[in-house]
Amino acid sequence: MRATTLSFLNMHQHGELFVNFLRARRRIFIDDKQWDLPQVDGMEFDQYDTPRARWIVLHEYGEVMGGVRLMPTTSTCAQYSYMLRDAQLGMLPDIPQDVLFFKAPVRDDIWEATRLFLTSAVPAQRRIVVQRMLMNQMAGAAYAMGASHVLGIVPATFSRWMTRLGLMSAVPVGPVQNIDGDRTQAALMNVSYIGEMTPTESTHTLH
Secondary structure (H helix, E strand, O other): OEEEEEOOOOHHHHOOHHHHHHHHHHHHHHHHOOOOOOEEOOEEOOOOOOOOOEEEEEEEOOEEEEEEEEEEOOOOEOOEOOHHHHHHOOOOOOOOOOOOOOOOOOOOOEEEEEEEEEOOOOOHHHHHHHHHHHHHHHHHHHHHOOOOEEEEEEEOOHHHHHHHOOOOOEEEOOOOEEEOOEEEEEEEEEOHHHHOOOOOOEEOOOO
16 A cells, blocks of 8 residues: 655646545545535545645555645635634634634644545455554654644544554644534644654555
8 A cells, every 4th residue: 555645746746646536535525424515527625725735645556545635724825724724713614613722823833634534445454554554644744844733623532542553642622523423623633753754655565
């Protein structure tokens, strides 16, 4: 299984990987979760898929197995910045304004993670290992771009799950909420330690 970090500058080197990634997002977030999101030609996208973003994609034999999007908290595009900050400012009606305990940061060393997923193609016996690979790759990519922490909305048990698997430390930074039928919570992940040891592109044999 390969983990690739895509950007607008390198996606032409990876064939249809970015298109297949957006198609996988459509299946997860629109078909399965029934989220009301923009789509075209079988792809899901939104206002945060800009040249400022990076996309971590896990793929095996050409099939997308999982992924996540990273965005700097210093990002701006028209009236938008990044998802959690825009939600706090009341610009995203599907996400509560009180999603964070503090004012959304605008800092070079904090990035935001969104659209985290694994596909149904990952069998149950491999999901923990694949999840670990995805989180490690996300940490390495964020660290390579100067981040020490990653902020994101995650399942409410995420912080304990990260600790149990021996991954990066994560602390809750928002109240537990029900968003689109999921019990979620904002978390702040420290990527410094794990990022130092994680390449930004790698290949792994997973059983």
